[in-house]
Amino acid sequence: MAQPVETIAQLFYRAVQRDLPDALAFKRNEAYVPISHAEMVARVERLALAMSARGLQAGDRVAIMSENRPEWAIADFACAIQGLPDVTIYATLNAPQAAFILKDSQSRWVLCSDRAQLDKVVAHWDQLPMLETAVLFDGDLPEDTGRNLIRWATLQEEGQAMEVRRPEVRGWADQRKSSDLLTLVYTSGTTGDPKGAMLTHGNLVSNVLDAEAAVHFTDHERALSFLPLTHIFERMASFLWIHIGAGIYYAENVNTVAANLLEVRPTVMASVPRVYEKIFAKIYDTVASGSLIKRLIFHWAMQAGRQALPFLLKGQEPPSWKGAWYSTARRIVFEKIRQRTGGRLRIAVSGGAPLSPKIMEFFWIMGIPILEGYGLTETSPLITANRFGEVVPGCVGRPIYEEWNGRPFVKIAEDGEILCQGPNVMVGYWNNEKATREAIDPDGYFHTGDIGHRDNQGRLYITDRKKELIITSAGKNVAPQPIENLLKDDKYVSQAVLIGDQRNFLTALIVPNFDSLVRWAGYKKISFSSHAELIRNPLAIAKVGSRVERVNVQLSNYERIKKFSLLEHEMTLEGGQLTPSLKVKRRVVNQMYASQIEGMYSQSKD
Secondary structure (H helix, E strand, C coil), X not given: CCCCCCCHHHHHHHHHHHCCCCCEEEEECCEEEEECHHHHXXXXXXXXXXXXXXXXXXXXXXXXXXXXXXXXXXXXXXXXXXXXXXXXXXXXXXXXXXXXXXXXXXXXXXXXXXHHHHHHHHHCHHHCCCCCEEXXXXXXXXXXXXXXXXXXXXXXXXXXXXXXXXXXXXXXXXXXXXXXXXXEXXXXXXXXXXXXXXXXXXXXXXXXXXXXXXXXXXXXXXXXXXXXXXXXXXXXXXXXXXXXXXXXXXXXXXXXHHXXXXXXXXXXXXXXXXXXXXXXXXXXXXXXXXXXXHHHHHHHHXXXXXXXXXXXXXXXXXXXXXXXXXXXXXXXXXXXXXXXXXCCCCEEEECCCCXXXXXXHHHHHHCCCEEEEEECHHHCXXXXXXXXXXXXXXCCCEECCCEECCEECEEEXXXXXXXXXXXXCCCEECCCHXXXXXXXXXXXXXXXXXXXXXXXXXXXXXXXXXXXXXXXCCCCEECHHHHHXXXXXXXXXXXXXXXXXXXXXXXXXXXXXXXXXXXXXXXXXXXXXXXXXXCCCHHHHXXXXXXXXXXXCCCCHHHCEEEEEXXXXXXXXXXXXXXXXXXXXXXXXXXXXXXXXXXHHXXXXX
């Protein structure tokens, strides 16, 4: 009987026994190039030998600043085997932000995908007393920096020169323990400086095994990877894909996902809600621009889907005429849409932020089941998950355990905050005992900062972030995310941020869905030369206002949006308004759009 997997090093060596021809695959010259398990093992072991020969020892930190690519995964496993906690740094961070993490983590090495990433490091090297070496995956090294710079290919060559010693690396893997520190994952820093969550081998392994138990996978899965591997959700998912024997295909970037879906034809993928929202909006825009007969057929099919949905969510076949109606709709409408994702997607996982029930229902009707889960960086990340047969839109599922060590795995504090203790909870924050004590109470429960409740079936519902609750000047508590999701469900709204803390009424910053708004303007024969001109047009403002009122009628009076301001450009990661996991940085948004916000409050409105 096989020994249980306790470390990521063991998970790796167990998984590669499958001998897949496409364990990893990446795009080169317009085609995907596969890397087999055998080649992956060779590259991992050669890298481990080279890093050891150059003086890295168990406990030393190695940072990774890279987009998703095979080198990321190879370095990750080499570090796990050697006992080198890797420090993950988003490639989208600017130089000072990256330097902060390198310095705080006291990283000795940093691995960089290209010159742009390496230049960030070189520019701040003087501020990094512990940093000794930088490695470049691709491109030419800069000259005359006075720093120890190495090309990735050189390390592979050095490891290959020690080929006879490769069996030693497997011995290093056997030395790893569940309690060993695996990685430092820095929080996005929506408030204050980022903190490094210390996650062990046992933290991640427990999450991988629990995710596998919650979802039934086959032996022939293929995954498309496009969320940053720096994000703990994608990192854990990638360990899961390796563990179950799925081939991992890396998207070129998040903007090429639509094309890569058609090329890769994945069966599984993990994503944050923003990606599903964009797919949803694109489909509806395509329908809206079609002929009247096509629009009528689509809306007929959606009605058939809504009739069948309660049965689909329970894993049941819709009965009698509902089943026949839905089967026909799938054949003539939904299957064509499903083919745009490659036609083989069986399981789509959503996490990182709340998914709108409307979006989840839409994908289920399309024949693409989305399973929503919940967790945080500090919980590796999974705390709860929806399982097939018991999916409820708007709910993040049941906890992965009911109890752990004789105590509730999840409990709700008196103020509604969700607390968690178990094998997935981090050790603490790196070099920050004060923050650790604030996050983990004396009973060992991690305070998530999320507000929620459980129903009589034990399923968890998230209502908002504790620190993001808006408290009006009248003392009313308003959870912004549910209202923002209602707004984003509308085809004329792409993004929305609710404003109103310490104010006497609520307002919103809204980025229109310009595809829909421009099409509407064409119908109305409204002339404009730019998006900026369109959103100043009184008719366009009134059109969006009518959509806001559709949401307001669903809300209590104190939750209603009294004024709104339209924004010309989408809020993005590159623009600084979103975190790398595509959550809104409310503090930044309040600062960047201060004039628009003050303009909405310049004349009081009760």
